[in-house]
Structure formats: C-alpha cells, structure tokens
Amino acid sequence: MDNDHPLYKWVALSNTTLGTLLATINASIVLISLPAIFRGIGLNPLAPGNVSYLLWMLMGYLVVTAVLVVLFGRLGDMYGRVRIYNIGFVVFTFSAIALSFDPFHLDGGALWLIAWRVAQGVGGAMLMASSSAILTDAFPANQRGMALGVNMVAAVAGSFLGLLIGGVLAEIHWQAIFWVGVPIGIVGTIWSMRSLKELGVRTPGRLDWPGCLTFGVGLTLLLVGITYGIQPYGASTTGWTNPWVLGAIGAGLLLLVVFCLVELRVAQPMVNIRLFRSTAFGMGNLAGLMSSVGRGGLQFMLIIWLQGIWLPLRGFDFESTPLWAAIYMLPITIGFLIAGPLAGSLSDRFGARPFTVGGMLLMGVSFVALVMIPVDFDYWVFALLIFLNGFGGGIFTAPNTAAIMSSVPPAERGAASGVRATFFNAGSSLSIGIFFSLMIVGLANTLPGALSTGLQEQGVSAAVAHEVSNLPPVGSLFAAFLGYNPIEELLEPYHALQQPGVNAEVLTGQTFFPHLIIEPFHSGLVVVFIAAAAMMVIGLIASLFNPGRYADDG
Structure with a gap:
C-alpha cells in the first residue's frame, strides 16, 4: 500500500x-x-x-x-x-x-x-x-x-x-x-x-558499542540483583543482605552512571x-x-x-x-x-x-x-x-x-x-x-507465630511446627501464587500429615491456610x-x- x-x-x-x-x-x-x-x-x-x-x-x-x-x-x-x-x-x-x-x-x-x-x-x-x-x-x-x-x-x-x-x-x-x-x-x-x-x-x-555494553550489562545486573533479593539468604527471610545481590545492584547502578557519561561524550550515542x-x-x-x-x-x-x-x-x-x-x-x-x-x-x-x-x-x-x-x-x-x-x-x-x-x-x-x-x-x-x-x-513479623500456633492446635508436634514456621515466607507466598496447597507443600518434607493425632483433613482443607494468613497478609x-x-x-x-x-x- x-x-x-x-x-x-x-x-x-x-x-x-x-x-x-x-x-x-x-x-x-x-x-x-x-x-x-x-x-x-x-x-x-x-x-x-x-x-x-x-x-x-x-x-x-x-x-x-x-x-x-x-x-x-x-x-x-x-x-x-x-x-x-x-x-x-x-x-x-x-x-x-x-x-x-x-x-x-x-x-x-x-x-x-x-x-x-x-x-x-x-x-x-x-x-x-x-x-x-x-x-x-x-x-x-x-x-x-x-x-x-x-x-x-x-x-x-x-x-x-x-x-x-x-x-x-x-x-x-x-x-x-x-x-x-x-x-x-x-x-x-x-x-x-x-x-x-x-x-x-x-x-x-x-x-555505540560502549553505550550498548554499559547499558545492557548494567541494567541486567540491576534487575537480576533485585530478582534474587526475593530469595532468602542465610538466616534472613530475603536476599537483601546477600553480598552477591548487593554487589550486583551496586555494580549495575555504577555501570548505568558510566553509560550516561559515555553517551554524553560519544559522537553517535x-x-x-x-x-x-x-x-x-x-x-x-x-x-x-x-x-x-x-x-x-x-x-x-x-x-x-x-x-x-x-x-x-x-x-x-x-x-x-x-x-x-x-x-x-x-x-x-x-x-x-x-x-x-x-x-x-x-x-x-x-x-x-x-x-x-x-x-x-x-x-x-x-x-x-x-x-x-x-x-x-x-x-x-x-x-x-x-x-x-x-x-x-x-x-x-x-x-x-x-x-x-x-x-x-x-x-x-x-x-x-x-x-x-x-x-x-x-x-x-x-x-x-x-x-x-x-x-x-510484612509477613516475616507476624506469620511465624500464627503458623506455629495454628499447626500445633491441629496436632503437629511443637518441633516440626517451630521449624516450619521459621521457613522463609517466600515459600508460602510462591505456593499460594502457584495454586499449590501451601500447608501440604510445607509439611510434606517432614511427613507430618501421616503422624497419629494430626488433623490432616483440616490442615490441607480450603480454609486453614487462608484463615491463618489473613492477618499477616493484611500487614x-x-x-x-x-x-x-x-x-x-x-x-x-x-x-x-x-x-x-x-x-x-x-
């Protein structure tokens, strides 16, 4: 045309x-x-x-x-x-x-x-x-x-x-x-x-190859660093104390500053x-x-x-x-x-x-x-x-x-x-x-206590309840986000649902996890x-x- x-x-x-x-x-x-x-x-x-x-x-x-x-x-x-x-x-x-x-x-x-x-x-x-x-x-x-x-x-x-x-x-x-x-x-x-x-x-x-490289590598490092900030690190619930995460974000920002300086100096930026x-x-x-x-x-x-x-x-x-x-x-x-x-x-x-x-x-x-x-x-x-x-x-x-x-x-x-x-x-x-x-x-302050109490009320041992409640909240979030049954996913490695006295039907039902997370989620x-x-x-x-x-x- x-x-x-x-x-x-x-x-x-x-x-x-x-x-x-x-x-x-x-x-x-x-x-x-x-x-x-x-x-x-x-x-x-x-x-x-x-x-x-x-x-x-x-x-x-x-x-x-x-x-x-x-x-x-x-x-x-x-x-x-x-x-x-x-x-x-x-x-x-x-x-x-x-x-x-x-x-x-x-x-x-x-x-x-x-x-x-x-x-x-x-x-x-x-x-x-x-x-x-x-x-x-x-x-x-x-x-x-x-x-x-x-x-x-x-x-x-x-x-x-x-x-x-x-x-x-x-x-x-x-x-x-x-x-x-x-x-x-x-x-x-x-x-x-x-x-x-x-x-x-x-x-x-x-x-402009210097501009392409500083921008591409800089933005990649910044976005990858922020992405991995979601993952837990050591005893921390997020990765914001991980030296690699902080290093990637710092290096990314530095390269983006260098990119701006390069672009002001090259003939065809x-x-x-x-x-x-x-x-x-x-x-x-x-x-x-x-x-x-x-x-x-x-x-x-x-x-x-x-x-x-x-x-x-x-x-x-x-x-x-x-x-x-x-x-x-x-x-x-x-x-x-x-x-x-x-x-x-x-x-x-x-x-x-x-x-x-x-x-x-x-x-x-x-x-x-x-x-x-x-x-x-x-x-x-x-x-x-x-x-x-x-x-x-x-x-x-x-x-x-x-x-x-x-x-x-x-x-x-x-x-x-x-x-x-x-x-x-x-x-x-x-x-x-x-x-x-x-x-x-927001969840890290309130979810562990609510989870530990809720699990023990349904017969899960105090040791398992304490260990599960101290797992990083990102696991519970991703489980809910992915359409998995969050409590089933959390307890499966401990075989807790098969233990006598544990009310597995309630724990894996539709209402236990939502009621448990309502208050922490709102925070x-x-x-x-x-x-x-x-x-x-x-x-x-x-x-x-x-x-x-x-x-x-x-």
Whole structure:
C-alpha cells in the first residue's frame, strides 16, 4: 500500500497493535500457568534448588525485553524501524514454535523453556521498540495521541489479558499457552512484511558499542540483583543482605552512571541523554515508570490475595484458583480498555496534562481504598476498586505516551520509543522484586507465630511446627501464587500429615491456610499498597510537567 494512501496509517496502527499485544500477552501469560508448566515437565518449583528455575521462568522474558528495547530502538533509527519490527516478528514466532514442544523433562525441560523464553524476549523487544516510532511516523500530530493510545492500551491490556488466556489454556494443556503465539505470529509476520513501509527519518552511523555494553550489562545486573533479593539468604527471610545481590545492584547502578557519561561524550550515542533536558520527555518517562511499577505490584498482590485467601475461602480447590483469579481480575482490564482509547482521543484535543494527572490521582486513591477493605472482602466493592485502578491507568497511559513521543525530534523517535519501552518493561521487572520483598518483610513479623500456633492446635508436634514456621515466607507466598496447597507443600518434607493425632483433613482443607494468613497478609498488603500509592503521588507530580499540547513536526 502506498505510503500516502489515507488507509496506510490505519494498517500501521492495526499491525503494530497486534505486535505489541502479542509481546505483552507473552510477558504475563506464564504468571498464571506456571503450575501447569512445572507439572508438565515433572518439576517441583518449590523444592530446594528449583526456585531459580521459577524466578527465571517469570523474569527471563521481562529482563531481556527491558535491556534490549533501547538498542533495537537505536538500530531502528539507523537501519529502518519497519525492518527491525519485521525481524522481531520472525524471531518471536520462531521462538513460539520452539516453545510449543519441549523435548526434555525435569531440569532439561525447564532450561529449554527458559532459553526460548529469553529468545522470545529478544523478538518482543524488537516489536515494542519499533511500534511507537512507526506510529509516530505514520500519524499527524493531531491524531497521534489516539494512535499511540490504542497501541499503549494494547500493551497494558495484553499484560492483563495474558493472565486470563494463560489460565484458560493451562486448563487445556500446559503447552497450549505457547501454541497460541504460533498462528498469530505467522499471520502478523506475513502481514507486516507485505504492508508496512519505511516513513521515518534514518540516521545512519556506527553503533555505540560502549553505550550498548554499559547499558545492557548494567541494567541486567540491576534487575537480576533485585530478582534474587526475593530469595532468602542465610538466616534472613530475603536476599537483601546477600553480598552477591548487593554487589550486583551496586555494580549495575555504577555501570548505568558510566553509560550516561559515555553517551554524553560519544559522537553517535545509542541514547541521546540530552533528550532528558526536555521536561516532557524526562518527567513523562518517570511517571511511566511509577505507573508500570505500581501496576506490576498490583497484579502480583491481587493474584496472591485471590489464590491464597479469597477463592479458597469460597470453596475453590487450590489447583483451580489460577484460572478463577484471572477471571475475577477482569474489571481492571475492562476499566483500562474503556478509558485508554477515549483518553488518547480526548488528549489530542485538550492536551495531555489533565489526563495524566487525573489518571495518577485515581490510581493512587484506589490503592489507598484497597488497603481499607477487609481481606475477606465483598466482591463488588473489590471489583469497583480494581476497575477504578484500571480506569485510572487507561486515562494516564495514552496521553503520557503521546507526550513523550511528541517531545523528541523525528530522527530520534526510535531511540525515544526504546527508552519509553525500557521504563515500561523495567517497571514490570522491578515491581516483582520490590513488592515481593515488601510483602515478605510484612509477613516475616507476624506469620511465624500464627503458623506455629495454628499447626500445633491441629496436632503437629511443637518441633516440626517451630521449624516450619521459621521457613522463609517466600515459600508460602510462591505456593499460594502457584495454586499449590501451601500447608501440604510445607509439611510434606517432614511427613507430618501421616503422624497419629494430626488433623490432616483440616490442615490441607480450603480454609486453614487462608484463615491463618489473613492477618499477616493484611500487614504486608498495607505496606505494599501504601508504597504503590506513594509512587502514584510521584507520578502525579511528574505529570504536572506534561505539555498542554503536542508539538507538531516542523
């Protein structure tokens, strides 16, 4: 189709929205389907030594996309954004094919899946890095908010839809969660190669290898360090006293500082650090990071809340809770899907600021309100609050994206799109480390005592009860998160459920663990959601610096 054809921009929008949706659905699809995956390859992820497989199955894709989007954004500026985007579709689809059959079992099966998830993350990074830049090239300034809004709504909706799709497909077959990407990937690849055209301004030049290495290694070390901060170390319930964790985070931050210094000195930087002199660009990315971290934290906390407490108390088997948790979380997605495109269109007329500030405010208020409802809540109150959170996210996201992308010169849109996507993806990765750690710290103060008392009341010996209650809370959290029966998992190594006088039926029933964890969980939840509300306040302040109108190309 000819570039000047009036339909071309809509072809670009529909194709890049499909690519973005595919990339972000696959970022979250394994969250809900992890139990089915590990059962499929015959591996217990909670056994000692296997937690690393669990973390990398969760984090591998997220870390890779966060680290590589800036590089692919810069390569898009140099060699063509559509070219990078098309290669991304090919890499993504090939990886989906490799994931859809796993020739190995146990550890080998886990390593195969992790390796191809990482490869799929490379393709996802190419798709995400290029899509915003392709749209900014294709649409005039007065429609850019709407176009980027639709694309960005697809990105965030994909992260929610992945939970539902993963839950449904995992019930069919564990490999079905990977099959879904194959036909969509093939269709998307052929369609993008036939229909998308290079409209952007290319800036040929040499690749900035010092910048690539310092950024890639620095961000990888930072995200991996924060991820391993979740795991217990020695007598500590988290890894924040582990010298390796602290060393990785310190080295990562140092390399990112070196990266900034390198970029100010090289002739053709991977990221023009001077872009951050633009208040709209710098503050927009800060607000985007806060929103992404808060949203990631909310996803994790709601999954644990529903799967570990609320659904079992209503008689759902632990094994069936992943699917139902995804269904009960649908109001967030609905709120986002209603608000996102609408806010994108309205911000083209009225400017970004009222929407970015209003969206942040609504998300912050909903986090505070979630702290105030009981853990064993009335569903309609809960549904309204998470709907408002999704609605606030939808109001914020599209105008913020358009403000960021419109604040940079046309020749640097690929790199700017990569920076924005890095903040988006890094936020998702950071949220896992930050919010899990906050929850574990909250649980560590109250869970051991409650667990020890509860177990002894049901006939478990004081020695076993004391030992189990002093295990790191991350085990209980991951068990609930994965749809396992947490008490059964905790007591199995001690064969305590087979001992005379032990009330095994009560201990492994639907209500014992939820009642046990309600109070400790609420302590952790208060810490987590107040921290999330504080992040929304930071995002709100940053959003006050958004422009009233987008600049046109000129």
